[in-house]
Amino acid sequence: MNETTRAPLSLLPMSGHTKGKRSPVTCHFKCGNACLGETCNTTDNEYFRDVAAAALSRRNVLGLGAAGAVLIAAGATAAPAAAAPVSSALPTGHGHGHGDAGRLPFTPITPVDRTVDALTVPAGYTWSPIIRWGDPLFADSPAFDLQHQTAAAQKRQFGYNNDYTDILVDHGNGRTGLLVCNQEYVNPGIMFPATSDPAQQATNRAVARAAHGMSVVELTRRRKGRPWDYTVGGRRNRRIDADTTFAFDGPAAGSALLRTVEHADGTTTRGTIGNCSGGTTPWGTVLSGEENFNGYFRTPGTSAEDKRYGLKDAPSTYGWEADEQRWDTRNTGYENASNHFGWIVEIDPQNPTSTPVKHTAMGRFKHEGANVRVDGEGRVVAYMGDDEKFDYLYKFVSRRRVSKNRAENLTLLSEGDLFVAKFRGDSAASEIDGTGKLPTDGAFDGSGMWLPLVVGGRSMVSGMSVEEVLVHTRLAADQVGATKMDRCEDVQPSLMTGRVYVACTNNSDRGAAGKAGPDEANPRTANRDGHIVEISDTGNRAAATTFRWNLLLVCGDPAKNAATYFAGFPKDKVSPISCPDNVAFDSVGNLWISTDGAPSTIGYNDGLFKVTIEGRDRGRVQQFLSVPTEAETCGPVIHDRDGMVYVAVQHPGEEGTFADQHSLFPDYVRPGTTPRAGQVAAPRPSVVQVHRR
DSSP states (O other): OOGOOOOOOGSSSTTOOOOOOOHHHHHHHHOOOOOOOOSSOOOOOOOTOOOHHHHHOOOOOOOOOOOOOOOOOOOOOOOOOOOOOOOOOOOOSSSSSOOOOOOOOOOOOOBBBOOOOSOOOOEEEEEEEETTTBBOTTOOOOOOTSSSHHHHHHHHHHHSEEEEEEEOOSSSSSOEEEEEEEEEEHHHHHSOOOOOOHHHEEEHHHHHHHSEEEEEEEEOOOTSSSSOOTTTOOOOOEOOOTEEEEEETTTTTOOGGGGGGSSSSSSEEEEOOOOOEEETTTTTTTEEEEEEGGGOOOOOOOSSHHTTTTOOOOOOOGGGTTTTTTBBBBBTTOOOOGSSOOEEEEEEOTTSSSOOOEEEEOOOBBOOOOOEEEEETSSEEEEEOOOOOOEEEEEEEEEEEOOOHHHHHHHHSEEEEEEEEEEEEEEOOOGGOOOOOOTTTTOOOOEEEEEEETTEEEEEETTTTTTHHHHHHHHHHHTTTOOOEOEEEEEEEEETTTOOEEEEEEEETTTTSSSSSOOOOOOOOOOOOOEEEEEEEEGOOOOOOOEEEEEOOOOOOTOOOSSSSSSTTTTGGGBBBBBBEEEEEEEEEOEEEESSSHHHHTTTTTTTEEEOOOOOTTTTHHHHEEEOOOOEEOOOOOOOOTTTEEEEEEEETTTTOOSSSSSTTTTEEEEEESOOOOOOOOOOOOOEEEEEE
């Protein structure tokens, strides 16, 4: 299929098969119709499988006392503070305090029907875009021209389909800052006019490559609490795309597994793709997760490694192998090209000339993102989800501690220990029947172990070298018996409590014939709505090898689905929520969740939700905003001290075509009308800001 003249929706491979979160269009372009292929994880890991105690033997590295988590701003010189003791017990109910309403009081909005093409915010609030796809970033950037796009122009403009976002406010008066944003994937069918001209198709593919990656953009505002404007030609503005030079670091850098004819020493590569969520480090850099990279490649598809990562001998989603040999690993000299993707990427947004890094020590899989915290003695721990059905939850613990020297901190993620999670429930297996009914103890909860993959620079996986564990991490995690999860997406530690929150977005194949059945950490068969796991490492030590866990939310619309749970909060007093994706915290510790897939599960547009996680209102879900039709809510940033909320609106109008657009967000320019400067009659993925009127 020619991606620039997309087939009708009914002819897309996933049409009629989307039992879960997405439209067939998103399935095709974002994850290469992964659900139609064989399940990548075919291991028979058992939920209650015993793990030899010897496998857990390792040196003891001190972990986080959350109240003493070290937040080191860019260039800071303060030494790490000692950690205050924090209880590792998980909340078990209500009445142990009143919680905090936060600094953003609002009346929850009513869920918005999936057909509505509008961004809906609470009464008393308003919104505006900060920046849109195609907006110029540099003094020499051309204005966006929808009908005449070029790769050269797109490399100088804001990219497409924004995901992870952060607003980094500069020290001082708070009137300047940076926006850092991922550009995950593209939809050529609504980006370009249909064409059968091979030359134009090649041009469109080049534009698509340039629209991937990341953007860094300078911001200004009149004062705190007021909307931002982005700065064209800002000193720190930057575009990173599929051609940008990256360095590999860590134990696998230079490995034979990373060498290609183009990068013969295996220490560098070109480009980043599929950038989903991410995280911002205490030393002021931004992490980005390379997720659905497999759909960009054509490979032999015969090796265990290819099969485990969903790599196939079939035309790639975008057809880039017609332009560059590296996208087809059947080509001599490019056999390892697909190994160059699936990493955690780190960029320094303060230095636009710096070389971004891919951290091999953190493992290679379909990274949703990585979020870090720092323990009381300065050790860094990063939590990471592998966003595929029946894949795993990981954590990385740095070897070295945070330094007063920022340059040294830029290498903290280059060496350390890598673990994968094993969950154990504390209820009888007969009580976990797949319906989502609570066990007799009144909670889905239990204990768990962090199984070692690499510790102290040594492989802990029999028959695999360190380099093999890090490049083929899924295979290593299979071997040690990790727990198959319902698609771990964003994973965020709370710096106030030390607890970690895992968004398991859904898994409609749970319990299907020949596939893993329900367990207490994933208690529903055909899990369309997803759930939130809450984890506490033993003693709140970041490098602890054991943890306690419970399910904070079992999502869905309680008015339609009895198999929902909101930490014991009354179901008739919550906003319906489905398919949790990205999570964030406000300044008083409330959890905020953005969703991706609610239209196909509960019939409402995706949105942003606040969840109280402490006190008598623990489990209360309140919807703050709703994004336009066919869009996904991404990258929430909650600056409640400024009265500001930010989200990235990804793939609005995803199911349309260039000739029949389904959304006109954010400009809402109607065909036949005269647009204002910079506006076009097509949807433009954008980063928006919401604030009080």
